[in-house]
Amino acid sequence: MRAEPGDRFKPLPLEAQTLLTEGNTIEAIKSLRLSHGLGLKEAKDWVEAHIAQNPILRVQLEAQRRESRRKGLLAFFFVDAVLVAAIVWYFFFKP
Template identity: 40%
Template sequence: MSAAGRDFPPEARAALDAGRLIEAIKIVRETHGLGLAEAKAWVEAEREAPGTAAPAAGRSDDELPAAARAALAGGRVIDAIKIVRTERGLGLKAAKELVDRHVARSGTPIGHAAPGERQSALVWLLLLAVLVAGGAWVIFGG
């Protein structure tokens, strides 16, 4: 039994012992429902020190990476899905479903910044207005 309370699948152990790393990763993913990166890390650690490695714990399966949440706040749904696919090792359908669940659960419409993020945009707009006014003064009023 691993530290996270999960057994390394015997079929994956057999594949690993036979030098079939990809097959072992696939078995671990299917058996425990892990993402590609997590399964790969567990299999590689198991190959180095059998019985001592465990899959990553402490993360909710519905939790989006910070970069994906930022992309959603900026209205970039496709970017958020790409980030989830890359970081979680999911297929397109699973990544989209995860992003959709996050949007439905959070209640924040796509493209709306979380509190505190909007203030930054206001500062940039104010700076742009000052620069435009200063440029106009130099060109026309100098």
């Protein structure tokens, strides 16, 4: 079942919409590729067009991306703090 070029501007299938609202953009693209026989570029363009047409979804996805970046940054700082503490202990407090 091959999709026509104009299909990407039609509403997304329910499964892809659900994945997008959960923040799984990559999974939504994979779902479109499998269900409609699209290439990566066509599926990505269709998802991006859907996001561009839905400002609430765009804001929701941006908020989820910011939150995941924040969590990643906090994890990075935590690991750095543990490493610094280990180095300080090794050089200054090791018996």
